[in-house]
Amino acid sequence: MTTAPPSSSLPPPATPPVDTQEGIALAAPRSFAHATGFVYDARMMMHATLADDGHPEQPQRIARIFEMLQRHGCIDRMVRIPAREALRHEVESVHQPQLWDRFESIVKLPVDQLKAYSNDLEISSSLYLNMHSTYCARLACGSVMDMCSAVAAGRVRNGIAIVRPPGHHAEPDSGTGFCLYNNVAVAVQHLLDRPPGAADRVQRVLILDWDVHHGNGTQRAFWNDPRVLYVSLHRYENGTFYPGTHYGHYDQVGGPQALGTSVNVPWPCAGMNDADYLHAFQRCIMPIAYEFSPDLVIISAGFDAAVGDILGGCLVSPTGYAHMTHQLASLARGKLVVALEGGYTLDAIASSALAVTQTLLGDPLPPWPTGLSCSMAGADTVARVVRAQAPYWACMRQSLDYPPAPKEAGVATWATDELYLDARAARLWANHQMMPLPAVGDALLRNQALCTPSTMMPGTQTLLVFVHDMGTWHIGDPDDPQQPALFLADAADDMIQWAHTRGFACLDLCTTQSVSVRMLRNGERDKALPRPDAKPVKTTLEAQALYIWDHVCALSPAQQIVFLGFGSGCDALMHIIANRVVQDRVKAVVQVMGLQPIPLVPKQRQELKAWYLEHSLVLCPCDHPLYTWNEQQASGKRLGRVQRALESNPMQVLLRAKDALDTLLGAPTAPPTATPAPPAPVVTSAS
Amino acid sequence: MTTAPPSSSLPPPATPPVDTQEGIALAAPRSFAHATGFVYDARMMMHATLADDGHPEQPQRIARIFEMLQRHGCIDRMVRIPAREALRHEVESVHQPQLWDRFESIVKLPVDQLKAYSNDLEISSSLYLNMHSTYCARLACGSVMDMCSAVAAGRVRNGIAIVRPPGHHAEPDSGTGFCLYNNVAVAVQHLLDRPPGAADRVQRVLILDWDVHHGNGTQRAFWNDPRVLYVSLHRYENGTFYPGTHYGHYDQVGGPQALGTSVNVPWPCAGMNDADYLHAFQRCIMPIAYEFSPDLVIISAGFDAAVGDILGGCLVSPTGYAHMTHQLASLARGKLVVALEGGYTLDAIASSALAVTQTLLGDPLPPWPTGLSCSMAGADTVARVVRAQAPYWACMRQSLDYPPAPKEAGVATWATDELYLDARAARLWANHQMMPLPAVGDALLRNQALCTPSTMMPGTQTLLVFVHDMGTWHIGDPDDPQQPALFLADAADDMIQWAHTRGFACLDLCTTQSVSVRMLRNGERDKALPRPDAKPVKTTLEAQALYIWDHVCALSPAQQIVFLGFGSGCDALMHIIANRVVQDRVKAVVQVMGLQPIPLVPKQRQELKAWYLEHSLVLCPCDHPLYTWNEQQASGKRLGRVQRALESNPMQVLLRAKDALDTLLGAPTAPPTATPAPPAPVVTSAS
Structure with missing residues (x-):
């Protein structure tokens, strides 16, 4: 990916662009620097399946979140950032030009053909399209871009982008998994490409993806870019859970120029709860995030790990989401953007988004429940992540139970x-x-x-x-004095x-x-040695x-x-x-x-x-x-x-x-033995 | 310690009491529930050494902090809680009656005798007294009590008590180390003793003591009380650093009824920095705090680990203090009280207190510096704390590098x-x-x-x-592919x-x-087995x-x-x-x-x-x-x-x-060998 050409040299875009800076300046003048921003635009509900099949990625997802925020008085305390369409050259900073052309030609097909095509696409790529899909995808992408720009530039303190279609599965050359364009990846690439001196230019971005599915598209976009730390917690299950590849495993740590900047926490089963997520945050995600020290944090906030989600099968509560948000807010001077990804049960995503938004607004966190503990599967997974990342992060080496190897040579060692x-x-x-x-x-x-x-x-x-x-x-059972x-x-x-x-x-x-x-x-870096x-x-x-x-x-x-x-x-x-x-x-x-x-x-x-x-x-x-x-x-x-x-x-x-x-x-x-047969x-x- | 008798049955106190509830109600009506409170009262500067020896625990400590908060506009954004004297029966919920009598009789001595006595006391117990000392100690103690009560009851969201003399070295039967009465311990005991249904009653309190010295008095007060989690980070140095006993070592984990509720992070040397403190917070303090799930958090906030402190020799910056405060604010619905303890360089304590107060007010945190890493001594100390606490906290066992012992018997094991x-x-x-x-x-x-x-x-x-x-x-050096x-x-x-x-x-x-x-x-609990x-x-x-x-x-x-x-x-x-x-x-x-x-x-x-x-x-x-x-x-x-x-x-x-x-x-x-002699x-x- 290279720096986008200056916009003056671009052909006139298909839809009238909204000047990013001005659009926000209208909604959020300087005095909003301490405020929380939001993007919500009902036009993004126009993307819907033609098959009338009750698809889980339904238009009401964003409306329900907005209504919940309104009902709890959050909207009144926030600054609205207008939605705007992403431009072709912006999308193409991450995606290949063919992808834009392909989607645009599909959505212009006659309805019958479009319906048939969409059915095929859903089977092959878990993606549906209607005539409004690319418009909505441009709106979602541009809105996340402007929200990120506003937060990066300090025009608002933090914000939430209530957008759809989601983006994190969209890879540079393909849209899949309900995603056309990768909203977050395009927004991050845009800010990384801003010229020196631009108020919204960033140098290091943390993308924390707590959608229950691995964000393969986002990881791919920045696989070899050391400026972007991509962290994902997701169900993995030996690579059988969607998107169903090895790419979300804990041993996937980034490309040769960016080792350690992909951090995957691959849950081995359903049922992970707040304590598992907290453990991952405390044990590896926050230490690595501090060491990385981003100047912008974006949450790829699917809420499909929420309690009650029809697809996710996990048990993260609004309390859990609030606490994770609070921890991330300690980074980057609090410059934190929450961008909606998946999440398919309306009540669950609305109450989750509310808890996150209240945390953005600085409200006290709900108290942590007592008696909740991390599962064996969670602890084991996190331990594997720690070991996989230890070669690339000093904090992971330091937090291992035994001190790092002394530098001096000459002392014999035994594994x-x-x-x-x-x-x-x-x-x-x-x-x-x-x-x-x-x-x-x-x-x-x-x-x-x-x-x-x-x-x-x-x-x-x-x-x-x-x-x-x-x-x-x-480690020994502490109740058993015989165990070391x-x-x-x-x-x-x-x-x-x-x-x-x-x-x-x-x-x-x-x-x-x-x-x-x-x-x-994993520790063998790509220097003289071939990558094993x-x-x-x-x-x-x-x-x-x-x-x-x-x-x-x-x-x-x-x-x-x-x-x-x-x-x-x-x-x-x-x-x-x-x-x-x-x-x-x-x-x-x-x-x-x-x-x-x-x-x-x-x-x-x-x-x-x-x-x-x-x-x-x-x-x-x-x-x-x-x-x-x-x-x-x-x-x-x-x-x-x-x-x-x-x-x-x-x-x-x-x-x-x-x-x-x-x-x-x-x-x-x-x-016959002393113990009875099982x-x-x-x-x-x-x- | 038992519940204090109802105040109606008490003898009339020596000084006119201020009704706790009313005093605060005046300053902080319901609308202040989201505000940050503060206590500051210049009368607490009357406690001063008679020796004119430039004692580090000088009256200007609290004035300088107040001026700094005022200069940065914090005071205008906060709610003042009036200082008030602690009553005898309140102090005696933690301290023995002889202590009160002894201090009162000393401060009433003629000045020459008092001066001589104070000189002796300073040599024997690191404590000076003048004629106002007990008055100031009562003010400090009562002020911390009221601040804690106001936060516990939700009358203010959180707060800072800018008080002196400090308290955390004062043990139940003695005042030492610049401390007469243990302000924080008395405040906590008071809230624990409140009758069921009282708005400010608490069940579990976390006291986080980041003063550079071990808070022996506070640890002693709640040594065997499972309702109070006492966590201290301090220089220890094989027990040679003040207060100079083994009591602050990592193996001091609480009494038989409260194992694991004393958590000591004993630094082995000077020079500990933000990264060491962050590592301790991330690796053990916050996980244990979450598992404990307090309903009130009190920081025993000595600022003598701050960069530039004349006694502390450590390197904690205002940024470090702010981040620790933010992390603690995630607990107990954000009910967080900061109570001043030590800290002896005026500029250092003022800028540290400012950073903490701004965090209480919800301001964005200063960015974490890049390139800062935990020292070998810090990592080693924290690893020892984790292992010492593992028997008592599931999160400590789970965060060890290897999974806990399986419950099933029958599989052979080798240490x-x-x-x-x-x-x-x-x-x-x-x-x-x-x-x-x-x-x-x-x-x-x-x-x-x-x-x-x-x-x-x-x-x-x-x-x-x-x-x-x-x-x-x-653990192996990740740059060396030969190391396991x-x-x-x-x-x-x-x-x-x-x-x-x-x-x-x-x-x-x-x-x-x-x-x-x-x-x-450590793992042998005090059940059938004698404590080893x-x-x-x-x-x-x-x-x-x-x-x-x-x-x-x-x-x-x-x-x-x-x-x-x-x-x-x-x-x-x-x-x-x-x-x-x-x-x-x-x-x-x-x-x-x-x-x-x-x-x-x-x-x-x-x-x-x-x-x-x-x-x-x-x-x-x-x-x-x-x-x-x-x-x-x-x-x-x-x-x-x-x-x-x-x-x-x-x-x-x-x-x-x-x-x-x-x-x-x-x-x-x-x-002759291949390597030259050193x-x-x-x-x-x-x-």
Whole structure:
């Protein structure tokens, strides 16, 4: 994106432009510098679906918000900023010219054709159009632009732009997800492009997008621009929630020139509440925002995470929105613009917008409810964001539990994961005389392969091939004085012990493909090193898995082989299954999932598929994404026999693999143990 | 403390009381509910020192603040709340009756006697008095009470009490540190004691004390009261900074009925700046405050951490104070009272108070400066606070880097420290055939003792006894792709290797007396378990040290023994020196300090002291508290030969012990190495 040409050189725009400066000067003279501005214009209700299908992005959305503000006396205390259409060259500072032309030609089609086209568009791009759509989109965009300009220049203190259609899904080359043009992105680009000395010129902008969907368009527009910090909290769910790509994951941190200026808080499920949002704000968003120190803050304010929203499924209350607004108001001398994005339940968006507006006006915040606490999913997500952003923000490194690395060289160091593997090797040698096998692949991504001596001994009946992630680091339960501050919980040794009691030989491949590796990979800046992606980790583990198959399993005298996968080990075992002939010897495959997607049934050959369906079982934690939100999304996929465990902790589920293996092998039932057997899990889906 | 009796049953007070409710009703009728209140009364300047010594707690403090607020138009925008004297029974809700009587009798002494008494008092208790002191103290206390009542009842939105003498050092049974009565504590107790249904009754109060000194009096008043969350940020410096006790340390978390309701952020040195304070607010204070959810917030606002304060030595700017105020204003519906405590440089306190008042009035915050970052000392302190408070606050557990412990039982766990010791034992066995010695003492506090076979072999010349803390956990340097997320840095193996090259036998005693143990200890709630203190850890290590002396060193054929202590190992070695006869065999003692106090030269016997001074050397990191603030505080102590290293990282200093040991032993200089020798450290103090 380059600086827009001076307007004198532009062709006359299609609609009569309103001079930005004057338009505002009329509504908000100098004396309004402490006031809160608003834009509302009923003309933006003209954009509506021709299909008469009760589309959630309905015209009444903005009217209802306006009425609520009026009823509570807010409008009387605010300064109106007139709506105005964005000009073509302004829109094109973010979007490609073809997009403007395409939309303009569509909306001029005869109604029947337009209706048909819009139907197609809605299916392909979640976007509807009528004859007024581009006019409304220009109004929405221009209004956000003028509001941002007024706040940036100090003509009003802060403001809210009650506009539609929304903008944050609109990418430079396409309008999608109810969005034609990216209102906020165009407004920000405009202010960044203002000439030096202009009153409304800005140098650094924070866009905080609390719409329940990831603002892919806004992130794309400023992906590689270090002047714009884009922060989004949204449902992600392994990339299955709209817009349905990996682009909103916490490891998406910005382009090579702007690492750390995309901050994604990707909720793994529905139901996130005020405490989850507050935790994200306190733990990472506000510290990063302070370190970035913007001179303008824009909230891409979808209210579809609000309690009661028909699409969002989250639980943010007006109180939550007010507190987030208050925190953001501490930045940029309080220069804060709220621009409406999504939000589809009229009562919910109106009461949310009211709370935000009252906060803009300086009213006392509603009190924070007692007894509300952040969910496990929320805390875990935020912790991952902190680690992903730590390479780029000093505040994220400082707020980690342990001090940053000292600068001085010369002191030897050991990584936690390395210590764990060393200690585990010593332990398994002492307990089971397990011996190391050679490691292959990238030395940085440490795998550890160990096997019992019986693996290669004649007479061995059964060989368990156990490929698994290392356990999880936890902080101790404060009510349990036996627990230390930080510890690793891992059921892998228990599985080895179980195999020992069954008389199985055991080949154990443990991978430290954990947080530390991910952070390390993110930490590699794009200097001399090529930018890595998640590929090498997987490839290394798959290569190691093939190696142990070829060099150990294939040579083992064991009569039957049993596969047990855990976490990323599941994919590694599927890699063996897909690339080697295993059906003759492998009698059982049990895959224990963490929160990652379930591997698909191999479909290269029909008989391989049939074999897999007969001999395999997938165990899922009870809160696996398969079950949390949209159950039908997962159905119809070819996942094999999937069982939902009663437990949410994957380590607990791993312990259930004992029974599953016994079942598949037709072995005698487990010997009586001290603890009673758990209730049988429920089979939920089968291909 | 019990509810105060209804005032009708009280004896008539000594001074004519002003009815609290009416007094305010006059000044602030209902229409002031959105206004900011202030108390200022020049009569409080009558408290002054008789000694004419330019005492820093000078009358002009409050006048200068008032003038600054007036000059900037704040006073015109505020509502005045009249000053009034606190009544005896009100003061006695916090203080013992003897205190009131004692002060009243002193101030009625003839001037000469009063002057002499005041001089004595200033030496013993840092408190001066004149004939007006109790009158002013009653005014200050009553004014803070009325301001808090007005805000609690919603008669004004928030307010500032510009009062003196200050109060936060005054404990229930004594006035100290420029404080007679504890203004804030009395005000809070009064509101807590109000009858149900009273407009100004409160249930939970947050007192945020940002005075640079710990508010020992306030903490004491509510130590065991779960209704009051007392949070203090202050210089601590191993308990040497005023008030000079352990009571302001981060492990002081409240009494058994109120664990977690004292939150201390004890800065280890001077020079803390806005970013350090912001980090503490974001990382622990605001999350805890939200979880506590007070219905009134009071800032014990000393401004002696301000840039330029003659006593404080810190660097908090008006911007910093404004931002902290804004954050606190999000709590309790914005019911926020600012009560002046310390602060001794007139310009600094006036501009700080102005920034705070403008924030109370809702003015935009000054922009946060770019490029300001939290210090290593600040980040480390806050991390310790987080861990100390984690047992009592869900938000602190959730914001740790690793997820909380899963509730389900049955999954095996390994503590990081345990893993480290296991891995280390395996490594030192592989490299040096070091073997384990029995451990003694508390099994929870794991020590690991290892020795080389040569320890007990005839012909061994020298035995190195190395007692040390385990290394430090760090997060990786993001610019170094070789570093993982979390790792341990430890120079202990390097010392073992060095001893090996010197031909020394080696006895290594490593202790995990680390953060995890401390947190564990704090985590033991006062239910069935007795409340632990720091004693057991030290005792265990000392017992283990004596054991290895008696059972190994005393029996070793080695001709000379060398002691090397690191961290808490220093005290353990001193315990051997003090309790066994070691002078004949121990030829050198090198103590490498972290940030803990330097052990004192043993003085039980004169010849022991002489021996120690001749054969020992203490190495300190360059930022050891001995050097950071008050150099003369350390002088005159009997610390032996202390060398200040060039490095701040204790692990780096440990590596310097090699040269120190060579020097003490008169050994040949170190063989040439790849790195040039560092400049000789400077001897700074000798007993």
